[in-house]
Amino acid sequence: MPGRSLPLRLHISNPQCRYKTTAAVLRGDALGPTQQSAHRTHRILKTGETLPLPPLLDPLVLEQRSKWTQPKKPPDAKTFTPFQKKLYATPYAHMLASPVRQCRLTHILLPSDLLLSLHARNHPGTTDPWILPVSATTTTKKKEKQQLGAPFRFINRQVVLEELGRRRKWAHSMGPRFEEAVGKTRLSKIVWREDMVDFVLGLMRKRVLGALRWGFGRVGQYVPVASPRTVDLEGMMTQKGNGNGNGNGKGVDVSCVLVLGTLKTHAEDLQARCKRISDTLKELATSTAEILRPYLDPHRQKGVTHHPPWWYRGPLVPTLQPRLWIPPLEFKTTVCGGKKVPVYSLCDLLGEENLNELLADSKFKDDKCLVIPRGRHNVPVETLLMELQAFLASPGP
Template structure:
């Protein structure tokens, strides 16, 4: 009857969602397995019994699959026996290895840097309280500690570590989001940043360097001794990579750095006080009597605006980091002071008790693949302790 609702026909048998289903395993035939196949430069055809040709589907055609995957195939690993001279020198360069390390995001500075320039912290439960602690397991000399979970990475410098440990909100901002998603809210609140993290990182980096350099100093002849790091003593030696010096490379400028930092902090204190109480007299938005002030203020200053009060420039206050170098055949090579990096006691323990003013005080590490690991550790420790300002460099002839 027109206008009458038609009832839906229900099936006789209802299959439950929990009922097991039968699985079928089929082998997909490709290429010659389909039968007689004819090929040309671009595709393949299946030959029928009557002699006609039927084009194969692109997903089954080996010619098409090979052309599509030729640019996605993994390259063969390079053979060290067939390296060119440039490739050999690149393989022996520690700076190339540091820059070629996988790029990782540093959340403390919001920059993408090679992981060779970063320090990494992992979560490890405390042996007594089982509370999660952030520890630098990647630079620990103990092989029993294996890192687990997403890491926390930041620039390998002690000022960065000191800034993160200054208050909880600083290092909490550097925590990876994946790590926050894995931890429970209670465990995340119990996450601990050690108060001595800056000193702990320095001590572990020094231990790694001492452990690696002990192999060089344990047997005479592995290092080439020279009278001094000046270029007149280095030019006659082949394949100089870096120089180890027993002694301090600090100058008078390093001794005055602390006094200069105190002066800068005092100037900033007076600047903030003057800006707070007298900044309105220098702000053209608030004082219309200034010569450069507009006749009528039509807008409010933005949040980043500061009154034009003289202040020490940021680039003059924080100059670029500098490292000690010397010249070898026209190119710069690094000079590492064992006393400044490891401390006087550790340096004497590493080099030996027989070191005197008349003995060997300067050694050369030659360029080799086996020396890359030691030089990268020295470079990381040097970067961790580096300060802006004056640096030592021997005078040229």
């Protein structure tokens, strides 16, 4: 074909292998004389005719394709609309916007901020791999998260963590990526801490305490209020110049409420007692069914020749209904401005000792309730409070 030809090189590494060809990609002035139309680039041949370039060599096509592959610019908070500003200051939006991942125990897809991530790390003394919540001890920067390696994720609940620790269920719930990162030779040496529940709870409380100390040490970050009742909260929203120290002379847009006391009642003690009784009854029923398995299992009766199906786990035993056995969780809320606002009890979440340490040198030690105003700078502490509350959540009485 007339015109400049592309340089072609043949590489033969083995007489029995296929020919491997590599072509040099010409760009810019190396293409020779060209002319461009609205959407395509044509090369002018020596005969005066034009030949359209392939899409992989056409600079116009490559430029149009690159527009859809370039990452978007980060949003500019100065150009936000009022609705975007309100959404940007909502912790629920940030948690739901996190990447969706799968719980290895329940196989449910959830945002990653609602899951607890464990990573494999070498023990400094024995060099055996340990499963530890490394993400709870480091910052949440994107680059540092990528350096932690493949995680072992599951729902951020205390009962789920306890269930994983029973009978080494965590060993059967690992994903292929986590097993590949650890290595098949070291997979049998992985160690699961016996005090994993208390260890994770201590780390989460430590992060919440650090975030609350930042707010307690600055004027106007938290506003005292008489109680979490709707009347007191709406009074803060409507009053002007409330003297909270923020200097704006406007009412407070309530985002959440902090109670410097306990919200537990005597009914919750009865609920815990009922749970212990139901767990004991379940263990007795399961052990009785296991002892009487030759008589209750229909596959072991005389005259039965077929094997049980793969989903069969044993004879059925009487248990409580699922709604009674696993009732819905209860999260404390109050109503403010016609919408529900979360209420967090710092005594129940952090423990009485940690709360007394937090209020020791604070100006809020004589108050009973605080309000966190809505703002982007308060999103991290609200997110940590939600994570800790979800970890310790239990069914209501």
